[in-house]
Amino acid sequence: MDYSNLRRQIISMKKSLFDQGYLDEQFNQLEELQDDSSPNFVEEVVALFFKDSSRLLTNIEQALEKYPQDFYRLDSLVHQFKGSGSSIGAVRMKNECSMFKAHCNNRNLEGCRRSLQKMKREHATLKQKLETYFQLLRQVGPRERAVNSWK
């Protein structure tokens, strides 16, 4: 695949992630922090997020199945998930976390369960899309990634 086609594909994919509401401006902030001295910064942070958030999702699921439910702990777990999601610009996940927290506040167990399923779907979808995005970026090489011309 020639460079200009690849570049167009990367720009288009990133625009799509923003237009469809998967990512917000915070993701651009992360890309601004990437440079020659830290050319893989964004991919590393995103990988760290998915590693931590997968564990959090498991913890949330386990906490939901305990009886009686500890809504305070559930809220705390989702708060962590929401916080780190916001840090990478994962706006859809952040919004679903807000829904979950509202259900926790109302001690609505079924609402929490529904929200968790949505959070898991959003999590898996975003992970897949970003993996594809970073695969494309890797093809252009470290210097071009670091320069951040993908606006």
Place this chain on the structure above:
Amino acid sequence: MASKNQGSTPRALVIEDIKVDSVIILRMLEKLNCEATVARNGKEAVDLFLKGKTFDIVLSDQDMPIMTGPEAVVKIRAMGATQVKIVGVSADFGGMEAFMQAGADVFVPKPIKFETLESMLQEVIQKKNMHG
């Protein structure tokens, strides 16, 4: 940033238990030529001060295990660390009151913006240079 100013490199303490968030703030501080130390909760932060460590700026998350950000701020101020700029950082806007009552200088919402951090560090450096 520090290389443009006379005086030593600013020293920051980041109090944050979420790894993703601390990695991002540390990267921002690195780009701003700021030395940074991380504490994973309020108690670790307080212990650093008890060991005699000094910082020019503290960036503290609110909710952490063992000791929260506001709890740590109360203890840090009570130890006499009145000059250090303490910034409360939280995704929860309700955290502002808790931090300010605890003695923080300012509250910023999470995720913190690079420009906000840069502006706060410039203030810290200017103040540091004035006092020598």
